[in-house]
Amino acid sequence: MKDLSILILAVLLSTICIPTKAENNQQLSLMQNPIDTSVIAILHFDSNSLFMPSISKNAIPTTLTEKDILGIENLLTGCINKYNTEQYFVIDLKLYKRQYIAVINKYGEKEVWINCFCRHLTYNWKKDIVSVVDGGICYFNLKINLTKNKYYDFKVNGGE
Numbered sequence: 653m654k655d656l657s658i659l660i661l662a663v664l665l666s667t668i669c670i671p672t673k674a675e676n677n678q679q680l681s682l683m684q685n686p687i688d689t690s691v692i693a694i695l696h697f698d699s700n701s702l703f704m705p706s707i708s709k710n711a712i713p714t715t716l717t718e719k720d721i722l723g724i725e726n727l728l729t730g731c732i733n734k735y736n737t738e739q740y741f742v743i744d745l746k747l748y749k750r751q752y753i754a755v756i757n758k759y760g761e762k763e764v765w766i767n768c769f770c771r772h773l774t775y776n777w778k779k780d781i782v783s784v785v786d787g788g789i790c791y792f793n794l795k796i797n798l799t800k801n802k803y804y805d806f807k808v809n810g811g812e
Contacts, residue, residue, distance in 0.1 A: 687721055693778040694752045711755035714762060720798055724752065724764055727796050731803045741789045743808075749777060761799035768792050784809065 697713040716724075729745065736742045751767040770790040772782045784791055791809040796802070 687718060691748075692721070692750045692752065694754070695779070695781065697753050697755050710758045711763070714754045714756045716752060716754050716764070720754070720762065720764075721752075723798050723801065724766065724796055727801065727803045728766060728794070731794060731806055735806065735808075743789060743792070749782075751777065751781060757797075761797055764796045764798060766794050766796060 694716055697711065728750075732743050732745055745768075747770045748768040749770075749772065753765045753767075755763050755765075757763050767782060768791070769777075769782045769784075782791070789808055792807060794803050794806040797804070
């Protein structure tokens with residue numbers, strides 16, 4: 653009977669969700685680096701809006717978790733680091749505000765359009781998409797596929 657009790661206890665303990673070291677590190681990272689809403693605005697996808705970027709055909713709006721935002725920031729930083737090593741002009745992300753629009757594409761993957769700018773001409777950048785003609789390196793955008801953990805369609809206004 654005692655052996656059976658020990659076996660049952662061992663099975664129960666093995667099914668308890670114990671965070672992995674990576675999950676603990678991610679939670680610690682979130683506590684140390686909370687989402688800075690003075691820099692990041694999450695806008696809602698509206699396929700009927702005239703100013704809505706073309707993210708993905710037949711996309712539906714979705715939300716972003718803190719884990720998603722950490723993934724976005726990591727991919728965005730990697731993209732900018734690559735750009736900075738290949739170009740004459742250097743982008744310093746600390747100088748930019750960001751707008752995120754998240755969708756689920758027709759394949760069920762989470763995609764995010766990221767709009768970055770160092771100057772904004774709209775009254776409320778936390779609600780309205782910042783859009784300019786040219787503007788140079790002060791304005792750039794890209795898309796991120798969080799499901800595939802990759803970025804694409806990186807464009808600097810007035811640039812490549």
